[in-house]
Amino acid sequence: MATLVLLRHGESVWNAENLFTGWVDVDLSAKGESEATRGGDLLLDADITPDVVHTSLLKRAIRTANIALDVADLLWIPVRRSWRLNERHYGALQGKNKAQTRDEYGEDQFMVWRRSYDTPPPPIKDDDPLSQVNDLRYASLPSELIPRTECLADVVDRLLPYWYDAIVPDLANGGTVMVTAHGNSLRALVKHLDGVSDEDIVGLNIPTGIPLVYELDDDFAPLKRGGEYLDPAAAKAAIEAVKNQGANKNKNQGANKKK
Numbered sequence: 001m002a003t004l005v006l007l008r009h010g011e012s013v014w015n016a017e018n019l020f021t022g023w024v025d026v027d028l029s030a031k032g033e034s035e036a037t038r039g040g041d042l043l044l045d046a047d048i049t050p051d052v053v054h055t056s057l058l059k060r061a062i063r064t065a066n067i068a069l070d071v072a073d074l075l076w077i078p079v080r081r082s083w084r085l086n087e088r089h090y091g092a093l094q095g096k097n098k099a100q101t102r103d104e105y106g107e108d109q110f111m112v113w114r115r116s117y118d119t120p121p122p123p124i125k126d127d128d129p130l131s132q133v134n135d136l137r138y139a140s141l142p143s144e145l146i147p148r149t150e151c152l153a154d155v156v157d158r159l160l161p162y163w164y165d166a167i168v169p170d171l172a173n174g175g176t177v178m179v180t181a182h183g184n185s186l187r188a189l190v191k192h193l194d195g196v197s198d199e200d201i202v203g204l205n206i207p208t209g210i211p212l213v214y215e216l217d218d219d220f221a222p223l224k225r226g227g228e229y230l231d232p233a234a235a236k237a238a239i240e241a242v243k244n245q246g247a248n249k250n251k252n253q254g255a256n257k258k259k
């Protein structure tokens with residue numbers, strides 16, 4: 001048996017401003033730092049001690065892992081990072097305000113881009129300042145592997161090789177593995193773990209900064225479908241807030257805001 005801890009990064013500056021983020025490397029907000037600290041406290045309270053941590057290549061996930069592990073005095077554990085844990089690439093929507101996008105294109109199109117399983121947003125152009133094609137951290141990747149946009153099905157496809165090749169071997173050692181990543185890369189992982197259908201994954205949201213713990217059997221399948229949030233009440237409220245993004249704040253901010 002092994003334990004898998006999934007932790008979505010704390011609130012980012014662009015989460016707070018209600019902007020589509022994707023592969024843009026924005027930092028945590030002050031609230032996001034507090035959420036990461038609370039995530040560490042929750043791990044301590046539950047007596048969960050990760051043996052290894054996996055993160056994406058984006059600083060909001062890296063800093064969340066560091067803050068949470070620091071609280072638990074576990075900054076020293078081995079760490080592995082991969083672009084395969086990155087947030088879903090949001091294509092040409094990166095940097096756009098969610099509420100404005102919904103107003104401009106309508107609720108149906110907005111939700112198709114945001115949550116449909118297999119329809120990606122329009123691709124970002126390579127010369128767009130918010131494109132990642134010239135980002136140093138992806139320099140060793142063949143250009144065709146760097147996304148210009150992704151739907152959740154694309155994220156499942158690029159995440160699963162990392163699950164099988166990097167995370168499962170750590171779980172097979174019988175330890176506790178923490179994966180600190182993003183709303184949509186964790187939705188992709190949960191879809192795989194819980195066998196969520198393409199239809200039902202549309203309604204699944206992951207809150208920031210609250211550890212979600214899965215006990216896994218010898219085949220790395222969950223003993224309990226859906227796992228357990230370490231603070232279920234806070235998770236429930238935060239899941240509703242993620243669901244409602246686009247419907248509320250910052251309607252007057254400029255769309256296509258640059259970093």
Ligand SMILES: O=C(O)[C@@H](CO)OP(=O)(O)O
Pocket residue numbers: 015019020021022023087088090114183184242245
């Ligand atoms: O903007 C993003 O990259 C993601 C996560 O913050 O947003 P959403 O929840 O709308 O997919």
